[in-house]
Amino acid sequence: MYRMVSIAEAQKTVLNAIEPLPSISLGLSDAVGHILGEDVIAREPLPPFPASIKDGYAVVSADGPGDYDVAFEALAGTAAGQLKAGSVAYITTGAPLPDGADAVVQVENTEKLPAGPDGQQRVRIVKPAKGPGDDVRALGSDIAAGEVVLAKDSLVGAAEIGLLATVGAATVQVRRKARVAVLSTGDELVEPDQETLGPGQIRDANRFMLAAAARSAGCDVTDLGIARDDPAEVEAKFGEAIAQGVDVLLTSGGVSVGDRDFIKPILERQGTVHFGKVCMKPGKPLTFATLDGAAGSSGRGLVVFGLPGNPVSSIVTFNLVVLPALRAMAGWAEPRLRRVHARTQSAIKLDPERPEYHRASLSWHRTGESAGELAAASTGGQISSRLLSMRSANALLELPAVQGVLPAGSLVSALLIDDLSAMPVPEDIPLVVPSW
Amino acid sequence: MYRMVSIAEAQKTVLNAIEPLPSISLGLSDAVGHILGEDVIAREPLPPFPASIKDGYAVVSADGPGDYDVAFEALAGTAAGQLKAGSVAYITTGAPLPDGADAVVQVENTEKLPAGPDGQQRVRIVKPAKGPGDDVRALGSDIAAGEVVLAKDSLVGAAEIGLLATVGAATVQVRRKARVAVLSTGDELVEPDQETLGPGQIRDANRFMLAAAARSAGCDVTDLGIARDDPAEVEAKFGEAIAQGVDVLLTSGGVSVGDRDFIKPILERQGTVHFGKVCMKPGKPLTFATLDGAAGSSGRGLVVFGLPGNPVSSIVTFNLVVLPALRAMAGWAEPRLRRVHARTQSAIKLDPERPEYHRASLSWHRTGESAGELAAASTGGQISSRLLSMRSANALLELPAVQGVLPAGSLVSALLIDDLSAMPVPEDIPLVVPSW
Ligand code: NWS
């Protein structure tokens, strides 16, 4: 009944159906992980005054080496003093250069002299300034007044927080992130804290896993619990999601062809099912629907992903389709998973019918004079119920639908699903010292 | 006065001085981003019963094709029934295989027949099971009873949360993360929300940036505000950090050679300064000290990093030295930044005296039949006051201390400081379809 769409078509359909969420105002420390909804502009130049780069002496560079009176101290956080030629001022790093001075001589290039009879501090400039501007940061040399320090649509990380603070953006406009609800479906499911399993029971894994994945993407998550395989119960949970005004509902299970698979029929009744079958392994029954005008707060309709029940299928389809959608809602200009290339470490049997997303652990590897490459270690048996195949996986290898076995050492495309800055380090990666 | 140590020695000194924090018990949903303090073992096999992989009919595979009575329904979440040869049972995905049955025929390979006169449901098995076990997950085929599903010292991500839920680990032992306090020092500093800057003033950038970086590493952060350049005020702030029982104190500023640089003398009085000068650019005055027995709650002493005041120096030294320390405290077996190799996109002038950590943005790039490589785009002017050089940077290029200019196209080592799964995509990365 549902046409089998390609993964590319599925991703396109989803990204076309959603739009970035509106901007909200956040305090600067809460902006991490958000996309800016506005250009952030510096009101003043940085430094706002010519500033010393060193601890030492502010000088008139033309004065050259020799013994000088230390006329005064120019300390950070004070107004710039006035220096007369023929004298110097003690200055600390970051202090405003006195008017009249044009350079700084670091303290290491000077020698303290005994004070004069009147208590006058004196110093010998041993190695003079090279010329005007030496060891001085010119006004506005780091940031010009009016400069866009962070453009709309950029992602805020720690360094960007520093830039926001620098320019006085104590609050900032950023895109809101999606509010997500998670629902598991199935008569066989019990909570993780149930010690002993009854006949036919298994513990609910998907809800906690999908909630964690959505939270890692910065989303607020509402836990809708488990719905039994009963249309009324499932519909009541949908109602709860709508009442709570979430933007996205993630269900898992109940999207296949069985008698007790109620998700698709309910979505058809309540909204539009855009696709119900995707040519991919795992994840074939992945379903995407929109319920127009359903969502409370945003009024832009509820977006529903009916993820397959097999745990691997649910988290793989989350990464391939849901995560790009959450990123797009959060304002990412490039929401798709990042593609790299990797060398397989072992032979892999291919699926003749559906492109397969083989879970793997990438690590950096370098032989001889090569530029280095990513080595892909398979996580083992790939059946979609075996969640161990996702353990420590940081990439999905994009394997073609071909009959046969891909030999070890093949170059494949891989999509990053985790942070490579925590990737395994199976071998010592030596420092490359370039020579030319 | 301080010996200039190498960055490798500095990192080693720090990692030697600290140890992993104790384990705490957390609810499974709070464990994300933590390192496991124990092996997590499956009490039961998964599936806990032979389970159907498909919606269809449970059969005795030797019965072969033909028309059969549907004896009963085997639904997910119910106890396994008893099937007699010569009949079949309707079964849903995930349901226990009835005793007596040995395979499943998916519904697509069957034809519903009209019910018998007695209302008996009947079905035609068109394409029979290939043999025993067809479309059945054997008991324990995904996880064996007693299997270690997650080893001590593994990092918990979303998939690992799913595994914890699966095996019923509703609470779990994980390493605690460090509690971190941040303190800025300097008479010139004002808060980011100060609209107009007075003479000699700049806004405090480091505190917010370092707090954000520590939070991104999962740490709880205490904000100690700004201390004026006054030893009594700085010491009072240290006292506050100790009273609050934080594990790590990050200061910025006041570690250089100026008259008003009080951090090192105070640390010497209160504890042990392990190094006070590192041969690196930026970050030369980086200081590391331990205050034995100072910390309240843990009793393992307060670890203090005196970071340089220049904003870039503070965040670069955070990444190179503090972050590995926070990771080691959190139990990471490999806490160091991940090293990769990258091709420079432009010529870079080297520093003849100190190895330089050049901020860059890595992206994936592939030409011809190559295995793909990382292209490193410089973030521009690298003076340590120019925080714009950290904007969008995801790596630090490890440049040698050599006189000269490194030509564009050079292969260099790079340390990852951000998530490559958000890296820029300057060019379309095509899917590689392997052929062999
Ligand atoms: N005739 C026919 N039958 C078919 C297919 C077909 O083509 N034809 N396709 C396949 C494929 S093909 Mo695949 O992704 O390419 O591997 S998924 C897939 C599957 C999807 O079925 P669905 O309706 O989504 O899920 P259900 O509820 O049946 O559960 C599925 C499994 O997952 C478990 N499970 C559920 N929820 C949770 C939870 N929260 N935590 C832990 N485990 C959970 C649950 O116990 C069960 O074992 O049906 C199959 N059956």
Ligand code: NWS
């Ligand atoms: N004679 C001599 N002088 C020297 C050196 C030397 O060898 N000899 N070394 C260099 C180097 S060399 Mo480098 O890392 O390799 O580039 S740092 C470095 C520097 C470190 O000095 P420090 O004492 O740590 O910091 P100070 O408090 O002086 O501030 C430093 C700057 O940063 C700003 N600043 C402070 N805090 C904040 C904040 N929170 N937010 C925003 N900006 C802030 C502050 O305004 C000032 O402009 O001193 C230099 N002076």
